[in-house]
Amino acid sequence: MSIDKTPSIGLQKASGLFRRQIFIPLAALIVLILFNLIADPSFFEISYGTNSAGNPVLSGYLITILDNASELAILAIGMTLVTAASGGQDISVGAAIAISGSVVLRVLCGDNPRPDEMQASILTAFLISCVVSMLFGAFNGTLVAYFNIQPMIATLILYTAGRSIAAWINNNRLPIISDPSFGYFGTFIPGIPIPTPIFIAIICMAIIALVLKFTTLGLYAQSVGINPNSAKLNGINPAFIKFITYVIMGLCVAVAGFIKVTRFSTINYSVVALDIEMDAILAVALGGNALSGGKFSMVSSILGAYVIQFLTTTLFKFNVSSSALPAYKAVVVIVLVVLSAPTVRETLKKAWNRLRAGSPARKEA
């Protein structure tokens, strides 16, 4: 998240941009925007209306993207930290979302899957799910940091067991919350036309920005990811830093899980947040972060998450069926990942420099 101080001459800035991590997600976003502009400018229309409950709402593809990307953006925060510090990824986040969502419903419903009124306040339910998610994060973190198990193997355990645990928490029933105030968090708060998840995502981003600014978490996580020996000899406890990133991941999971259950006021254990871990990892990779750990750019990861959602929504718009969607997505992902590979970026940079040398007339890029 560094601020570059390159001279403000347009060309130099542009060539510096190739080297900057944020280039790839930014370029991908611009390409997607241009594509939609050309194909159908109505993509960017935002209309103002009322929903079935009579609340004023904004609707349009852009709103959909911002709304639906919320969980992914929040998960990208945790995934970036986990990746940076432990050099591996947490593949259990989808299953862990099922657990945290299930906990929220269980606390609110008690033993009755169709309660007329909630058995506890929403805040209590959310906080309990945070604690539970962080405990599961701590479980992953312990395996990775203190038992030195590869992150993918360590989190495979929860990946496998998570959805069963989620079902077990609610005795395999599907509770439904009828109280409309529960749905405010996943849809709209009456009177506010912007979907609530967007605000929740913004709050999470603000929190992580503050954490990175006012603590040394970023420096420590990077140091541990790059050279744990050296980090240790400078007084950092590498195992603890790795551990704590998994706990933070747990917290992100809890927030994402909370959004997921409040969207529908219920849960489907086997499909909620299915495969979302892959998108979260992809967001980190799209952000130009090395999946082997070390240096990271949080802004790029989060932007990566929005790019993925932008892509998904664009494909839906063009009537790609949901079963064919992953295949289309894969093609685009291949292009993006190849473009973000260091060798390709290096070549691009060289090509750019040659182009610049070839045209002495300095044009603004």
Add this chain to the structure above:
Amino acid sequence: MQKDSVLEMRGIYKSFYSVKALQDVDFTLREGEIHALMGENGAGKSTLIKVLTGVYAKDEGQIFLKGHEGPVNIKSPEEAQKAGISTVYQEITLCPNLTVAENMYIGRERSPITNWRRMNADANRILEALAIPAKAQQQLGTCSIAVQQMVAIARAVDMECKVLILDEPTSSLDESEVSKLFKLMLDLKSRGVGIIFVTHFLDQVYEVCDRITVLRDGHLIGEYAIENMPRVDLVSKMLGKELDDLSEIKSGDEGESSYGEVIYEADGLSSTATRSPFSFSIHKGEVNGFTGLLGSGRSECVRAIFGADRVTSGKVHMDGHDIKVSKPRDAMKHGIGYLPEDRKKDGIVGDLSVRENIILALQVMKGFFGPISRAQAEAFADEYIKLLDIKTASTDTPIKSLSGGNQQKVILARWLLTNPQYLILDEPTRGIDIGTKIEIQKLVLKLASEGKSVTFISSEIDEMLRTCSRLIVMRDGKEVGELSGSDLTQSKIMNTIAGGAR
């Protein structure tokens, strides 16, 4: 091309962006000679080697090889290898979890089907011929570093190289291992192999080399036969100045016999890495040293002081208080700094910037909730870059792209920034050029004169003699002697290290 030369490089130019790394450099290697390539860090040695091995493309100039008509154009390390140029790097580039034979033949199988028995037999034959104490089927990782180096050389030799480049092969070897390596080099020399030997150790140059080529700031200074080149001249050629600096240091060492109070004292200290408990104390303003062969336990001792390994027993007093050091953070809190022996493995955080590397230790001491602001960090970095004359493009440059000596200065800056009372420097001058070495030695003495205590470890005894006023001699994990005052002579130290018998 002269008749007896195997390699001639003529008028080589190479620049990186605006930096001219090589300017009009000539280099000639004759058959059956060991040719030292010398120069400070940044003089262009590595660049010249990399141009020769096809890692970098030269901007201008010609390379001639024996057996090739006209100039050759080497575009990749594979091509260099095919042309008979092999390189053995300072860091072992083999695979420790494969066997010796597999390492020797990896990447050059003639057919997709491997005849393991023949491969092992061939490997054993070569190892035997070169008197390398390793077996073909032994896992490489179980061999000592010296033997691994030798296996790398054996691999090169078996590829029928005419030019063998040894890039600082001795910097992690102890003396007996070095002599084994030299035997191997002399053996190869007698077979007509031309060897380019890059090293920072003057003694070694005078022990085995026939000729010296000196580079400075990317220019060729000259090529000399070893017998016409006294050491002092060589050093001044490399530095481009006369050697007043060296004598200055020595005189600064005299007359410091009275020190302040004991600042650090350890009694029966041991860690999971030390072989037996040891006791140790250091005064305010004192520079002492731990010496002994590699593996004698000197690094393990200082690591125990810093809490780098798990401390298992012992009492520690510092500044008159009992303190407990069980992890590096504790030691740092009490004003102890530690520059580790292995810069790459334990010192630098490679991908982070020079700035981040400089502030790292201070940042940790300030704690998790007290990040140093960007502006403050920038100011600290600028201050120390200036103070230690660190050569870096900017404070934002990743430390891994700096030369070894400059990386070491960054790590030094890191600890100086924490303003330690007691600084432990484990091999701070290994693998760095003479100019920087002298700067570091001076810095150590300056720190001591400011009332800081320093423990200095080096494999080079004359360097220890120049800086330390007291030497603790280690052998086989035990302290076997403590020398100070008039006992501080090369022969006395050698005798103590060897056990007094010789």
